[in-house]
Amino acid sequence: xxxxxxxxxxxxxxxxxxxxxxxxxxxxxxxxxxxxxxxxxxxxxxxxxxxxxxxxxxxxxxxxxxxxxxxxxxxxxxxxxxxxxxxxxxxxxxxxxxxxxxxxxxxxxxxxx
Amino acid sequence: xxxxxxxxxxxxxxxxxxxxxxxxxxxxxxxxxxxxxxxxxxxxxxxxxxxxxxxxxxxxxxxxxxxxxxxxxxxxxxxxxxxxxxxxxxxxxxxxxxxxxxxxxxxxxxx
Numbered sequence: 001x002x003x004x005x006x007x008x009x010x011x012x013x014x015x016x017x018x019x020x021x022x023x024x025x026x027x028x029x030x031x032x033x034x035x036x037x038x039x040x041x042x043x044x045x046x047x048x049x050x051x052x053x054x055x056x057x058x059x060x061x062x063x064x065x066x067x068x069x070x071x072x073x074x075x076x077x078x079x080x081x082x083x084x085x086x087x088x089x090x091x092x093x094x095x096x097x098x099x100x101x102x103x104x105x106x107x108x109x110x111x112x113x
Numbered sequence: 114x115x116x117x118x119x120x121x122x123x124x125x126x127x128x129x130x131x132x133x134x135x136x137x138x139x140x141x142x143x144x145x146x147x148x149x150x151x152x153x154x155x156x157x158x159x160x161x162x163x164x165x166x167x168x169x170x171x172x173x174x175x176x177x178x179x180x181x182x183x184x185x186x187x188x189x190x191x192x193x194x195x196x197x198x199x200x201x202x203x204x205x206x207x208x209x210x211x212x213x214x215x216x217x218x219x220x221x222x223x224x
Contacts, residue, residue, distance in 0.1 A: 004155075033211075033212075035214075040121065040216050040217075041216055042117075042200055042214040042215050042216040042217050043156070043200065043202075043214040044214070045211065045212070045213070048211060056211075058211070059213070090155070090156070092156075099143065099144055099161050099163060099204065101146070101158030101161065102156075102158065102212060103158075104155040104156045104157070105155060106154065106155050107155060
């Protein structure tokens with residue numbers, strides 16, 4: 001089975017801090033994604049990556065950046081955390097250009113105080 | 114851009130049938146996916162339709178009409194464990210197999 005592991009289940013940070021969310025997948029998938037999930041809004045794509053050192057902006061990239069130095073690891077960075085970034089963050093991965101399903105991690109519930 | 118609409122909540126009793134509709138607007142379309150998410154859990158893949166018609170997988174079926182920009186997920190013989198949120202998602206014509214998700218439909222199954 002595909003395993004997508006997010007480093008923290010719950011995280012509490014303060015406004016202005018730099019926050020790192022880590023995601024690791026064990027299936028050698030080309031594509032990795034970061035979403036945030038808020039009630040009634042579904043999953044909104046922040047950034048995605050289709051190869052090492054490659055990244056593409058999703059629908060809501062403002063206030064975020066990403067890093068993909070190794071194929072299995074995709075990091076989401078909140079440069080200066082703000083309270084409106086309090087949310088559930090989900091990482092996903094899948095194989096390259098195909099209809100293959102995305103496999104999700106269990107999520108990180110991030111609270112910015 | 115892409116947008117999807119689905120009902121916010123549906124309630125039904127065990128053994129019943131529930132249909133969750135999804136309408137979408139997209140500038141490029143490859144297919145429509147459905148994901149299930151239990152409270153506190155990760156979304157998990159249920160089905161994918163690229164062509165018109167009905168795809169059946171056990172108690173769940175998914176339908177697509179490309180000409181109507183419409184699809185639905187059919188949950189039959191409802192069980193308590195089917196209580197979850199269900200998301201439709203459109204696969205667009207962009208690098209990396211990008212998905213755009215709807216807001217989700219919360220299904221509550223009552224005894």
